[in-house]
Amino acid sequence: MTKPERAAHVSRRLEELYPETPIPLDHTDSFTLLIAVLLSAQCTDVRVNQITPALFARANTPQAMMKVPEEEIREIIRPCGLSPQKSSAISRLSRILVEEHGGGVPADFDALEALPGVGHKTASVVMSQAFGVPAFPVDTHIHRLAKRWKLSSGKNVVQTERDLKKLFPRDRWNKLHLQIIFYGREYCSARGCDGTKCPICRELSERKTPAKS
Structure with a gap:
């Protein structure tokens, strides 16, 4: 062939x-999908789906997440691995979304990849699964x-x-x-x-x- x-x-x-x-990562909107994909780095989707309910019960918007102490985020997501890096990224990107993007997740590759902890693969997942953009x-x-x-x-x-x-x-x-x-x-x-x-x-x-x- x-x-x-x-x-x-x-x-x-x-x-x-x-x-x-069906999208393997449980989420309710573009923000929760972004966080779930970020957490999935070097972690299984099954484990992420076990962790995110507690995290999103604490905060499921950028506005709420930026107010959660980074140490608290780290403790919740610890089973996903790389919790110091991931908790820092979640805290910082939430603040950036509020301060620079009106509290929403931008449907733009460059803007997504500029966020802490978000690489090309994560941005591609969000663009394709949250916004329907071919990726x-x-x-x-x-x-x-x-x-x-x-x-x-x-x-x-x-x-x-x-x-x-x-x-x-x-x-x-x-x-x-x-x-x-x-x-x-x-x-x-x-x-x-x-x-x-x-x-x-x-x-x-x-x-x-x-x-x-």
Whole structure:
């Protein structure tokens, strides 16, 4: 198969497997989504969803969050890991949203990426899932699968994102990145790919035995 043919096959199979793509992080608006995505760095979505109810019960708007002592935020989010950095980012970005953005989350990549603790991947998730702007957030899991499926030979997530955006229609980006995440969790994890069970790897590579790469 050519690379475009492989991409078309992946897109078709993922749509069959995951016609519905609920957002894995529990949230109620763009601000709570932003905080949840920030907390998900080096932490599972399941753990984040266990932590955010207590945090959002304490404060679920930038105006309220900026008034919560940073030490209190740190204690609530401690199970997510990196709590000193994340609590500082949450406190500071909440103040910036109030003072510079009228208390709202900006629907703008540059403005989002200028916030403390918000990188390109986090901004892409917020833009795609909160505002419906086409984006293709690429984390290490999507990077891994793109390599396994020979859709990208990128050495990093930046190059992989660039390659995937060229291969897939713009109107598929937002849903597709979630479909790939769901697929990786169910069939093709970081621990390895069992070629006897993983449908897409089996179809694209004719892999018949388990593999770790």
